Amino acid sequence: MNTVRYGIIGVGNMGRGHAISLLGEIKDAELTAVCDINPERLEWANEHLPADVKRYSCPEDLFAAKTVDAVLIATPHYDHPTLAIQALNAGYHVMIEKPAGVYTKAVQEMNDVAAAHPELKFGIMFNQRTNPLYQKLRNLIQSGELGEIRRTNWIITDWYRTQDYYNSGGWRATWGGEGGGVLLNQDPHQLDLWQWMTGMMPKRVRAFCYFGKYRNIEVEDDVTAYVEYENGATGLFTTTTGEAPGTNRFEINGDNGKIVVENGTLTFWRLRVPESKFNAEFSGGFGTPECWKCEIPVEPGGGDQHKGILRNFTQAILHNEQLLAPGEEGIRGLMLSNAMHLSAWTDNWVELPIDAGLFLEKLTDKIKTSTFQKEQAADRALDVSGTH
Ligand SMILES: NC(=O)c1ccc[n+]([C@@H]2O[C@H](COP(=O)([O-])OP(=O)(O)OC[C@H]3O[C@@H](n4cnc5c(N)ncnc54)[C@H](O)[C@@H]3O)[C@@H](O)[C@H]2O)c1
Numbered sequence: 001m002n003t004v005r006y007g008i009i010g011v012g013n014m015g016r017g018h019a020i021s022l023l024g025e026i027k028d029a030e031l032t033a034v035c036d037i038n039p040e041r042l043e044w045a046n047e048h049l050p051a052d053v054k055r056y057s058c059p060e061d062l063f064a065a066k067t068v069d070a071v072l073i074a075t076p077h078y079d080h081p082t083l084a085i086q087a088l089n090a091g092y093h094v095m096i097e098k099p100a101g102v103y104t105k106a107v108q109e110m111n112d113v114a115a116a117h118p119e120l121k122f123g124i125m126f127n128q129r130t131n132p133l134y135q136k137l138r139n140l141i142q143s144g145e146l147g148e149i150r151r152t153n154w155i156i157t158d159w160y161r162t163q164d165y166y167n168s169g170g171w172r173a174t175w176g177g178e179g180g181g182v183l184l185n186q187d188p189h190q191l192d193l194w195q196w197m198t199g200m201m202p203k204r205v206r207a208f209c210y211f212g213k214y215r216n217i218e219v220e221d222d223v224t225a226y227v228e229y230e231n232g233a234t235g236l237f238t239t240t241t242g243e244a245p246g247t248n249r250f251e252i253n254g255d256n257g258k259i260v261v262e263n264g265t266l267t268f269w270r271l272r273v274p275e276s277k278f279n280a281e282f283s284g285g286f287g288t289p290e291c292w293k294c295e296i297p298v299e300p301g302g303g304d305q306h307k308g309i310l311r312n313f314t315q316a317i318l319h320n321e322q323l324l325a326p327g328e329e330g331i332r333g334l335m336l337s338n339a340m341h342l343s344a345w346t347d348n349w350v351e352l353p354i355d356a357g358l359f360l361e362k363l364t365d366k367i368k369t370s371t372f373q374k375e376q377a378a379d380r381a382l383d384v385s386g387t388h
Pocket of ligand 1: 009010011012013014015035036037038041058059074075076077079097098099125126127169184185
């Protein structure tokens with residue numbers, strides 16, 4: 001095989017972007033099919049895609065047709081595991097959009113099926129992993145430059161969304177259609193990066209979620225979570241889609257100083273001697289370790305994002321290139337978001353790994369109260385260029 005033939009399932013906001021990228025911007029990749037259950041979305045395909053790109057009105061037809069080598073699943077989140085399992089079992093390489101799913105029980109089943117098909121590549125669209133800022137920070141942490149981690153703190157409040165955005169899709173911000181709010185839609189990127197950069201998952205979580213605080217929605221739009229790690233470190237994750245102007249600041253403190261990622265820069269306040277050593281040796285009463293402020297050079301531009309993930313996935317299929325975002329890793333960020341919901345719903349601490357059955361039970365209760373009704377869901381495609 002010299003070229004990977006892709007089929008996209010779901011040609012809404014994101015699927016359309018991927019379709020355009022696959023029309024020549026991704027080396028060794030081509031778009032050969034699209035699939036959407038909404039006829040209006042297929043109409044878009046008729047107007048904007050070459051005539052030889054096949055159209056299917058249901059995933060089963062696409063799976064049966066054997067016109068693709070890989071499928072890219074860009075439907076609402078609940079369907080990611082279901083469709084991925086069907087696609088893997090039908091013999092296709094699979095790339096899913098984020099989040100991996102809505103609840104870890106389904107995502108674990110998907111991961112088990114992927115593990116049973118080692119001959120197929122399985123990836124997830126964690127495009128923020130292509131950002132050189134986060135890659136460099138991961139390298140500084142995991143090479144030991146920062147020393148043992150003590151505290152992590154991410155304030156991510158600048159992915160602002162209006163009521164009109166929520167109104168644009170009947171599935172959005174409902175328990176039945178989406179399964180969550182800012183934690184499920186905007187934050188899967190940060191929740192993934194948080195564990196990917198640090199290499200650590202918390203051992204327990206206590207979270208406070210406000211539901212429909214700023215917008216007329218069922219789900220959370222304001223969250224503050226406190227986490228504890230195995231090594232004694234602690235962390236804070238603060239997020240909302242309802243504040244303007246917002247902040248995107250990740251600060252991490254270790255034995256050798258602190259690193260801050262904000263406004264596209266990576267700053268390392270580097271201690272001349274580790275804090276633990278300074279404390280053990282210092283005898284002058286008040287004192288603090290000498291600290292140097294270092295601006296860490298990072299390639300500008302934010303990385304190749306979605307196209308970078310597609311290029312890497314294509315080369316993984318063709319030449320066994322290592323995946324930057326393996327699909328199996330999607331469960332980690334989702335575990336964090338599920339833990340935050342569960343903590344808020346039970347008003348208590350939640351240990352990780354979470355009780356997946358209990359989470360699903362609580363989510364099912366929420367779904368029963370949900371206003372989401374599939375047949376009435378009004379959908380309007382938005383231009384996502386320049387979004388995340
Ligand atoms: N990686 C990113 O940066 C990024 C950005 C935006 C959205 N996303 C993700 O992409 C996914 C889709 O989001 P969106 O904003 O494009 O939503 P959307 O509503 O605009 O598009 C979803 C499309 O899927 C179709 N669909 C639904 N169920 C289907 C099924 N079973 N088979 C075939 N088609 C089906 C719908 O008709 C619709 O056209 C979400 O999971 C979202 O989190 C990722």
